[in-house]
Amino acid sequence: MAVIPVAIAGAPYEVRIEAGLLAQAGEHCRPFLRKDRAVVITDENVAGHWREAVTASFDRVGVASDWLVLPAGESTKSWEQLARVSDWLLEREVERKDCIVALGGGVIGDLTGFAAAILKRGCGFIQIPTTLLAQVDSSVGGKTAINTPAGKNLVGAFHQPVLVLADPLALDTLPLRDVRAGYAEVVKYGLIDDAPFFQWCEANGAKLLAGNHAAREYAIAHSVAAKARIVAADEKETAGVRALLNLGHTFGHALEAETGFGDRLLHGEGVALGMVLAARFSARQGLMSGQDAGRVSAHIASVGLPASLPALGLGCDGRRLADHMLHDKKMDAGMLPFLLMRGIGETFLAKNVDLADVAAFLDEELVRA
Ligand SMILES: NC(=O)c1ccc[n+]([C@@H]2O[C@H](COP(=O)([O-])OP(=O)(O)OC[C@H]3O[C@@H](n4cnc5c(N)ncnc54)[C@H](O)[C@@H]3O)[C@@H](O)[C@H]2O)c1
Numbered sequence: 001m002a003v004i005p006v007a008i009a010g011a012p013y014e015v016r017i018e019a020g021l022l023a024q025a026g027e028h029c030r031p032f033l034r035k036d037r038a039v040v041i042t043d044e045n046v047a048g049h050w051r052e053a054v055t056a057s058f059d060r061v062g063v064a065s066d067w068l069v070l071p072a073g074e075s076t077k078s079w080e081q082l083a084r085v086s087d088w089l090l091e092r093e094v095e096r097k098d099c100i101v102a103l104g105g106g107v108i109g110d111l112t113g114f115a116a117a118i119l120k121r122g123c124g125f126i127q128i129p130t131t132l133l134a135q136v137d138s139s140v141g142g143k144t145a146i147n148t149p150a151g152k153n154l155v156g157a158f159h160q161p162v163l164v165l166a167d168p169l170a171l172d173t174l175p176l177r178d179v180r181a182g183y184a185e186v187v188k189y190g191l192i193d194d195a196p197f198f199q200w201c202e203a204n205g206a207k208l209l210a211g212n213h214a215a216r217e218y219a220i221a222h223s224v225a226a227k228a229r230i231v232a233a234d235e236k237e238t239a240g241v242r243a244l245l246n247l248g249h250t251f252g253h254a255l256e257a258e259t260g261f262g263d264r265l266l267h268g269e270g271v272a273l274g275m276v277l278a279a280r281f282s283a284r285q286g287l288m289s290g291q292d293a294g295r296v297s298a299h300i301a302s303v304g305l306p307a308s309l310p311a312l313g314l315g316c317d318g319r320r321l322a323d324h325m326l327h328d329k330k331m332d333a334g335m336l337p338f339l340l341m342r343g344i345g346e347t348f349l350a351k352n353v354d355l356a357d358v359a360a361f362l363d364e365e366l367v368r369a
């Protein structure tokens with residue numbers, strides 16, 4: 001088993017990664033549970049595949065599990081579902097020192113984590129991520145949130161889990177489209193500050209997507225180690241370090257907002273296209289070579305992720321996309337710091353980007369052949 005410590009000051013925890021962990025979830029969670037009853041929040045797809053195995057593992061350690069099964073998909077990260085989860089937990093008299101189990105992808109993790117953050121001003125929670133995206137990114141670091149009509153993740157809290165259990169076998173039941181979307185966040189770590197890992201992705205990405213277990217396990221452990229290092233250095237995104245994890249997200253979140261936070265564009269797909277746009281914008285500003293920007297778009301396209309804007313069929317202009325960015329949480333006194341690149345593995349936070357330039361760039365990209 002790979003065990004990766006997340007050294008958050010005052011709230012350290014472990015990410016355990018091993019094939020078969022879902023079927024042993026009860027055994028791993030038991031030391032964190034104070035009662036012989038556990039509450040589990042999940043979605044209908046995950047429940048369909050994994051409820052039985054996880055329930056059996058809790059039964060084996062004498063813990064009865066009580067399940068709330070939510071609708072699947074991004075629209076579940078909403079005020080409505082937050083209220084539903086909170087009321088359900090209150091009905092079950094969950095106490096501050098109890099640990100709520102989040103079993104699912106980033107949607108379930110972000111929503112449950114936020115409910116745990118605000119319930120009784122803060123309860124414990126355990127992340128059991130079942131998508132590639134959640135295993136390599138969202139289950140680690142304590143960002144929790146819901147979306148609102150104004151935009152992505154606009155209401156949330158930093159609230160760390162007490163334990164993360166990542167089982168690569170969970171990905172065997174995950175649709176390929178969702179594996180691909182999660183892969184975008186894997187590639188992100190290479191682009192941020194790890195050129196050799198981007199090279200590894202170029203060589204092994206197709207194998208990972210085709211279901212190769214060794215490639216998946218390597219990518220999960222490598223990504224979690226990268227994320228753990230970054231969030232331990234800057235838990236609340238105040239030191240300009242954690243913001244690097246937002247590479248591709250300013251573009252990506254604007255595209256998610258424009259497409260309505262649904263199946264038309266998944267979060268990871270928006271991030272993939274967002275990273276291509278960040279690379280191309282960096283090249284246009286003379287920061288990154290056209291050759292490196294080409295490598296980014298070529299790899300994203302080669303694995304079947306969106307790499308160009310016209311394919312989305314948006315029907316809006318660059319100004320409208322740039323307007324979504326005004327809600328970005330990085331906004332600072334009217335300026336939007338942007339994650340740009342000087343090369344592969346050389347991402348930095350640029351504080352002098354003019355949104356009018358971004359809008360003009362997007363106008364060009366929207367009609368690019
Ligand atoms: N908190 C963070 O740091 C962070 C980081 C990255 C992304 N996110 C958020 O994560 C969300 C996206 O997460 P996601 O891509 O995991 O989406 P998701 O949670 O919607 O899961 C994707 C789909 O896979 C299904 N599913 C999950 N596990 C499965 C399994 N093992 N087998 C079969 N089906 C399964 C789900 O039901 C859903 O239909 C976005 O809201 C994004 O903003 C948060």
Ligand SMILES: O=C(O)C(=O)C[C@@H](O)[C@H](O)[C@H](O)COP(=O)(O)O
Binds near residue numbers: 137242243246329
């Ligand atoms: O953990 C982080 O920090 C990240 O930025 C990870 C991102 O992949 C994730 O999508 C995050 O939720 C985006 O952060 P936000 O603050 O822009 O909502």
Ligand SMILES: [Zn+2]
Binds near residue numbers: 137185249267
């Ligand atoms: Zn993300």
